[in-house]
Amino acid sequence: DGGITQSPKYLFRKEGQNVTLSCEQNLNHDAMYWYRQDPGQGLRLIYYSQIVNDFQKGDIAEGYSVSREKKESFPLTVTSAQKNPTAFYLCATRPEGANNYGYTFGSGTRLTVV
Amino acid sequence: RKEVEQDPGPFNVPEGATVAFNCTYSNSASQSFFWYRQDCRKEPKLLMSVYSSGNEDGRFTAQLNRASQYISLLIRDSKLSDSATYLCVVSPIGAGNTPLVFGKGTRLSVIA
Numbered sequence: 537d538g539g540i541t542q543s544p545k546y547l548f549r550k551e552g553q554n555v556t557l558s559c560e561q562n563l564n565h566d567a568m569y570w571y572r573q574d575p576g577q578g579l580r581l582i583y584y585s586q587i588v589n590d591f592q593k594g595d596i597a598e599g600y601s602v603s604r605e606k607k608e609s610f611p612l613t614v615t616s617a618q619k620n621p622t623a624f625y626l627c628a629t630r631p632e633g634a635n636n637y638g639y640t641f642g643s644g645t646r647l648t649v650v
Numbered sequence: 651r652k653e654v655e656q657d658p659g660p661f662n663v664p665e666g667a668t669v670a671f672n673c674t675y676s677n678s679a680s681q682s683f684f685w686y687r688q689d690c691r692k693e694p695k696l697l698m699s700v701y702s703s704g705n706e707d708g709r710f711t712a713q714l715n716r717a718s719q720y721i722s723l724l725i726r727d728s729k730l731s732d733s734a735t736y737l738c739v740v741s742p743i744g745a746g747n748t749p750l751v752f753g754k755g756t757r758l759s760v761i762a
Contacts, residue, residue, distance in 0.1 A: 569749060578737070578754035579694075594749065626693055638684045638739065639750060641693040 539563065542627050542642035548650045549614065549621060557612045557645045559627035566632040568610035569639065572596065573624040582625075585610055614647065622649050653677060654753040656738050662759045667728045671756045673721040673738030682741035683714055685723050687734045688755065694737055697723075728760045 540561045549555045559568065567586045571579040581594030585604040599618025604610050614621045624646050628639035656673045663669050675683075683700035698705065700712040700721055711724040721738055738753040 571752075576754075579752040581749050584749050624691075636682050636699070636741075638686070638696045638699065639694075641695070644693050646691075 540627060540629055540640060540642035542625075542645050544645060545643070547645055547647045549647060550650060552616045554613055554615050555647070557614070557625055557627075557647070559610045559612065559642055560608055561610075561629050561642075562608065563629055563631075563640060564607070565629035565640070566607070567630045568604070569628045569630075570594075570600075570602065570610070570612045571626045571628065573626060579626065582612065621647055623647060653742075653751045654738055654740050656753040656756045658754060658756060660757040660759055662761060663728055664761055665728055665730060667760075668724065668726045669728055669758065670725075671723045671736055671738075671758075673723075673753055675719050675721070675738075675740045675751075677740070677742050678716075678719060679743040680719075680740045681743050683712075683721050684739040684741075684750070685710075685712055685721075686737040686739055686752075688737055689734050694752075697736070725758075728758075730760050730762060733758055733760045 543558045569584040570582040573579050580596050582600050583602045585591035588607050591602050591604050601613045624644050626644045627642040630639050654675050685697040686694040687697045688694040698707050698712050700714045704713045709726045713722045735755040735757045737755045740751045742748050
């Protein structure tokens with residue numbers, strides 16, 4: 537089945553630890569996005585990538601890093617510099633030049649600091 | 651002014667009721683518009699795109715008013731399964747794949 541796979545579904549992080557969230561897609565979409573959602577809040581853009589080996593900061597990039605070494609994969613690292621990382625993280629994709637298309641989302645990773 | 655604004659609700663309606671959600675957007679050059687549905691603790695899923703002429707999909711009708719920068723979603727004959735948060739989403743003008751901008755959502759509870 538074509539789609540987006542996010543893993544893990546649940547992740548627990550200790551204070552001061554870096555963690556990496558995985559996002560893999562087999563939809564052959566060029567653009568990939570990372571959003572964060574806090575309880576009762578809207579989605580906020582962290583990073584996005586329109587092409588392999590290129591990515592741009594979103595509205596809340598501080599404390600996060602990404603890479604886009606291949607089209608299928610766009611991992612997000614939550615670093616120790618991110619002071620309030622507990623949230624629901626969503627990865628999304630969209631086809632090339634597709635402003636008339638919406639996103640396809642993965643099922644999300646729920647990150648909790650313990 | 652926020653880019654995309656929605657009434658957060660909650661809207662509590664009985665089964666069979668008709669309910670309407672409104673959304674306003676600030677960027678007059680915005681190109682594309684969508685409604686997404688998000689169930690509790692799940693990812694958002696595309697409900698429908700919104701076209702200038704208005705469009706309907708079963709019990710759901712979406713309208714766009716570019717002059718007023720206003721989008722609406724009408725749900726007729728509400729079902730219990732319609733209970734969810736409805737997100738208004740706008741695509742700003744720009745090069746291909748400019749990130750979408752999301753409203754905070756309107757929560758709907760359909761009550762038996």
